[in-house]
Amino acid sequence: xxxxxxxxxxxxxxxxxxxxxxxxxxxxxxxxxxxxxxxxxxxxxxxxxxxxxxxxxxxxxxxxxxxxxxxxxxxxxxxxxxxxxxxxxxxxxxxxxxxxxxxxxxxxxxxxxxxxxxxxxxxxxxxxxxxxxxxxxxxxxxxxxxxxxxxxxxxxxxxxxxxxxxxxxxxxxxxxxxxxxxxxxxxxxxxxxxxxxxxxxxxxxxxxxxxxxxxxxxxxxxxxxxxxxxxxxxxxxxxxxxxxxxxxxxxxxxxxxxxxxxxxxxxxxxxxxxxxxxxxxxxxxxxxxxxxxxxxxxxxxxxxxxxxxxxxxxxxxxxxxxxxxxxxxxxxxxxxxx
Numbered sequence: 512x513x514x515x516x517x518x519x520x521x522x523x524x525x526x527x528x529x530x531x532x533x534x535x536x537x538x539x540x541x542x543x544x545x546x547x548x549x550x551x552x553x554x555x556x557x558x559x560x561x562x563x564x565x566x567x568x569x570x571x572x573x574x575x576x577x578x579x580x581x582x583x584x585x586x587x588x589x590x591x592x593x594x595x596x597x598x599x600x601x602x603x604x605x606x607x608x609x610x611x612x613x614x615x616x617x618x619x620x621x622x623x624x625x626x627x628x629x630x631x632x633x634x635x636x637x638x639x640x641x642x643x644x645x646x647x648x649x650x651x652x653x654x655x656x657x658x659x660x661x662x663x664x665x666x667x668x669x670x671x672x673x674x675x676x677x678x679x680x681x682x683x684x685x686x687x688x689x690x691x692x693x694x695x696x697x698x699x700x701x702x703x704x705x706x707x708x709x710x711x712x713x714x715x716x717x718x719x720x721x722x723x724x725x726x727x728x729x730x731x732x733x734x735x736x737x738x739x740x741x742x743x744x745x746x747x748x749x750x751x752x753x754x755x756x757x758x759x760x761x762x763x764x765x766x767x768x769x770x771x772x773x774x775x776x777x778x779x780x781x782x783x784x785x786x787x788x789x790x791x792x793x794x795x796x797x798x799x800x801x802x803x804x805x806x807x808x809x810x811x812x813x814x815x816x817x818x819x820x821x822x823x824x825x826x827x828x829x830x831x832x833x834x835x836x837x838x839x840x841x842x843x844x845x846x847x848x849x
Contacts, residue, residue, distance in 0.1 A: 516547040517618070518598030518676065521606055522588030523552055527560040529607040529720075534568050534575075540610035540716075545574040548615075551592045556582030586686035586694050593685065596676055600629075603695070604670045609718040617714055618673075626710040628702055629673040630656065632666040636713040643708045651754040653703045656711065657696070658761050660814050663711075668719035669695040674702060687742070691735040692726060692769065696762075697742055704746055726769060728777035728849045736766050736774075740800050756804075763805035765815065768822055770796070776838040777849035790831040797829075 519537065523530055534550075541548055552565050552575065562579055569575045580591060589603055600622055604610075621629055624641050633656060642649050655661040657672075665671055678684075682705045686694050703709065729735075743762050747755040775789040784792075797803050805811075806827040812820040818841060825834045842849060 514547060515549050515598040516600065516622070517549075517673075518592075518596035518601045519548065519550045519604055520589055520592030520596060520601060521550065521552045521604045522555055522585050522592070523557060523561050523565060523606045524555040524582065524585070524588075525557050525559045525561060526606040527557075527564060530561060530564055533604070533606055533608060534565075536609040536718075537604070538572070540612055540614045542613065542615060544615055545572065548574055549596070549598060550575045551595055552577045553588040553592045554579045555585065555588040556580065584688055584691065586688040586690065590685045590688075593676075593679065598676060600673050601676045601679065602670055602673045604717070605668075605719075607720050608668060608670060609720065610670070611715045611718065614716050617712075621710055621712065621714075624708075624710060625675070626708045627675050627678040627706040628653075628699075628708075629710045629712065630665055630671065631673065631712050631714050631716040632668065632671040633711050633713050634664045634666065636663050636711065638713070640711045641708070642710075645706050645709055647750055647752070648754075649709070650703050650706070651750060651752065651758065653709055653711065654700050654758050655754065657699055657703070658758060658814075660757065660761050660811060666717070666719065668717045670717035670719075672699050672702075678702075678706065687738070689735065689738050690742075691729060691731050692773075693739055693762075693766075697739055700743070700746060700758075704749070726773040728773055732774040733770065736770055737796075737800065740766060740802075757808075757810070760805035760808050761811055761814075763800075763802050764808065764811055764819070764823060767793075767797070767802045767805070767826070768815075768819055771822065771834060771838050773849060776835060776842070779835055780839045780842065780849070786832055786835060789835055793831045793835075794829065797826075803827075803829075 554562050565577050569577045593601065626641060656663050656665050684702055686698050690697060743759060747759045775793060778784045779786055779789040806823055822834050
């Protein structure tokens, strides 16, 4: 059996409107040189024509394989793809994103160094950086690059991170199915914390589409965020330096604003709970999970959304009701349906 250099894992779910474009972009990126590439598509219980479309591609290209499962969520789909992967390296893609042409040539040069992790699409970087015997300082810097709180910043998008499969298997790294938002961020941060070597590159490869930028209400959002918070606190506790605290506070701030945007805000706006109840719950969560350590951190204001600094200032003074009222007004003005 021929060796596989790269496994591309793509979960799909009701993706009929864009999976054609994504697969064509991926094949073009490899210049149709597919002998040592495999594309594993895990359909997560689609109810539209997605399975028909991806099966047609599988008939046309032997490098593409399709597996269908019941709807369990994107993390379970990615884990199912990882179990089936045979490539030396693995990358995960969403089903509606695109790729730059001519990726294969520079990818082969990068993997000749055998890094555990490759970070592509890094802004404000002139040339590749390769670290062997990764130090804590380097690992924390790589986390900051992923969180975009340094001058050198990684573009958002799961496909900008490429992993050595043997490394993932050795460290038993998988996506947490209990986390429905930022599961990919937790995955890369945990991977960096365990990596022995890492390559950071300014090469353009993965093109994230705008459909990823709006988080909507999901009844699982609260449980998801609190599990993410528990795991992040555990992860950074192994580093006793200020940079670790900054990473924790950065994720606390975005996580708490996410709860306002996509959980308590919609519940209040849709009259499922009262303003008093939403405010009381947010206060309780702040105290129990120590989110307030992030509310005084002005250093992140330039890296977040335009409304985030205003929210942060209100939260610093524990003004939960004004934040919820402001959030409802913003969603109304911009006609955002959560």
